[in-house]
Amino acid sequence: MCVIVYSNSRQVAQKAQKAIEKLAKGDKKAGKPSMRIETELFVGGRRVLEREEARKRLEELGFIAGAKVDRTCPAFLFATSAGEVGVDLDADHMVCDLVAGERMVQRLGRVNRRGEPETHVAKVLVLVTPEPKPEKKTQEALDKKARNEELNEKERKSIEEHERELRQWKDRQRPLEQLPRREDGSIDASVGALFEFRERAKAEPELEKMLCEATSPEPLRPALTLPLVEAWSLTSLRKHPGRPAVQPWLRGWVDDPPQTAVVWRTHLPVRKGGKEPRKSEIERFFEAAPPHTSEVLEAETSRVADWILTRVKNMSKERGNQKLSEPTIRPGDEDVAAFVLDGDLTLRKSFTFGELKSVQDKDEFKRTLSEGTLIIDARLGGLKNGLLDDDVSDPPPTADASNWLGEGVVGFRIRSTDASEAAPRDPNWRERFRFACEVSEEGQPSRWLVVDKWRNDATTEDDRSEGKPQRLEKHQERAEQRARDLAIALGLSQGHKNTLAVAARLHDEGKRSSRWQRAFNAPKDGVYAKTEGPINQGLLDGYRHELGSLLHIENDERLCSLSGEERDLVLHLIAAHHGFARPVISTNGCEDAPPSVLDEKVMEVALRFARLQAQWGPWGLAWWEALLRAADQLASRDNAAGRGGGGIA
DSSP, X not given: OEEEEEOSSHHHHHHHHHHHHHHHTOBTTTTBOOOXXXXXXXXXXXXXXXXXXXXXXXXXXXXXXXXXXXXXXXXXXXXXXXXXXXXXXXXXXXXXXXXXXHHHHHHHTTBSTTOOOTTOOOOEEEEOOOOOOOOHXXXXXXXXXXXXXXXXXXXXXXXXXXXXXXXXXXXXXXHHHHSOBOTTSOBOOOHHHHHHHHHHHHHOHHHHHHHHHHSOOOOOOOOOOHHHHHHHTOTTOSOOTTOOOSHHHHXXXXXXXXXXXXXXXXXXXXXXXXXXXXXXXXXXXXXXXXXXXXXEEEEEHHHHHHHHHHHHHHHHHHTTSOOOSSOOOOOOTTSEEXXXXXXXXXXXXXXXXXXXXXXXXXXXXXXHHTTSEEEEEGGGOOEETTEEOTTOOSOOOOTTSSOOSSTTSSSEEEEEEETTOOOOOOTTEEEEEEEEEEEXXXXXXXXXXXXXXXXXXXXSTTGGGBSSOEEHHHHHHHXXXXXXXXXXXXXXXXXXXXXXXXXHHHTTXXXXXXXXXXXXXXXTTSOEEEBOOOOOHHHHTTOOHHHHHHHHTTTOHHHHTSOHHHXXXXXXXXXXXXXXXXXXXXXXXXXXXXXXXXXXXXXXHHHHHHHHHHHHHHHHHHHHHHXXXXXXHHHHHHHHHTOOSOSOO
């Protein structure tokens, strides 16, 4: 027997799980024997790794539709809205509270989901809370209203809120009362009964109104205008005042509390000795090792703020009273405890353990965390079964210091290495970034944090240039072939096929720059597009080879043979194929022309983007860019796999 127990909050689900487990232990004094059961929790506010592990556990317990499991004891699944959609759950019976109509349909659809024979009658117990009673101050306001006395604004809002709760409580029950009843007096809430009721409502306005009142109102959405879309398309501008957050256009204006993503890491960009790391160093570190979906826990900002401040206080109490199951170096007040990042991985703020201990303005602290990503020192602990826990001291497993989901799945790893040691080269991993975490009195790095990327990962724009060494001519030849394969598969016209092929053939010409070749540690026997690295970012000095490509191909015969519109598109695709030139691109490190000429070229890049966006539209131009990017990536994978010819892989 499998039973789903739905609750409307994580806290209630956890309490219900503990209550059932306690009952199963029995009571010898009361003569109640123990009973073997299995339980699982499936709620939000949980780290994705543990949530995915719970999903696998659900299949083992028989809660996934179609799973054939021979049960030897009852199984209970305690879920919140996380178990209403996105997971193909199935259970024999269900217990739940009464929620909005669309959520009740989702819940009911997860009982006897595959429609077992009529001999199996699924039982659903819906617990309806008592009629909402007004609080003392609200009752006083109601009494004043009954006496026709004047109410202030606060009293009026209090009454309106109570009336709204009461109306919602009644509205949610009415549809259930319209469903057919069985001989034993129970309500038939099968999929068939729900479908028939919905069909009846289409012809009966009163029933349709009843369903609407029991359903959550559709949120209002702001208008989607072309200027907004064009503002969002200016992606090479990190900050843009006319580019609002996209959430209201995706989900509507909803009154949800702000959220914060939490990630635990063993290795953080903190430095012992020498100067404090620059903001740019910290941002490049997290760009090289960005949060992976599996290591993220998302919860309400207020809950995260309360949790981390409580954990820091608890750590102070735990000092001198070893609670950790394994020896761990306890952090000091001056040690960096956390970094708060914006959505684009730029640094919002960092906190030491001492700063967290002395937070005075809690509201300001919550504003700092709101809608950001909190990267914390794993020594803080505070995670149990994937959920925030104030009392857990042990550091949780982290993606940067363990074989998390299998080698290479996360896309990066972080190694702490002595500066005097030469690390053996692993063909599956290539260095992406290194950070000096310890510096001698002379200012020389004595220890590094090395961020390696998996062989096929391309998180940063320079990643695709690292790999199995390949000469520039060979890479561009292969990229052209891949572009032609894509164009044929998509049925493009001959002119468009040729345009895409020319862009692919010339897209990396800027890598001929001696600065680029030296910075990427290219072999000396030719011009290379792919090298084993590592990249010397200081020597590169921000040089964008896309801009260099524009300068190198000005007089290329293939480009000059195209029409004006085709030439414009080729030049834009080359400038934008790593995400830049929308609409600007940096001139840093470029020595191929005088500054005045470079400034003129950058202006041309921006104006060309504006012309092409007007011609193709925001999505059309992005589609063209995606084609060249796909051809480039396919060519890079061919090189990594040692493939020379063939069609689209």
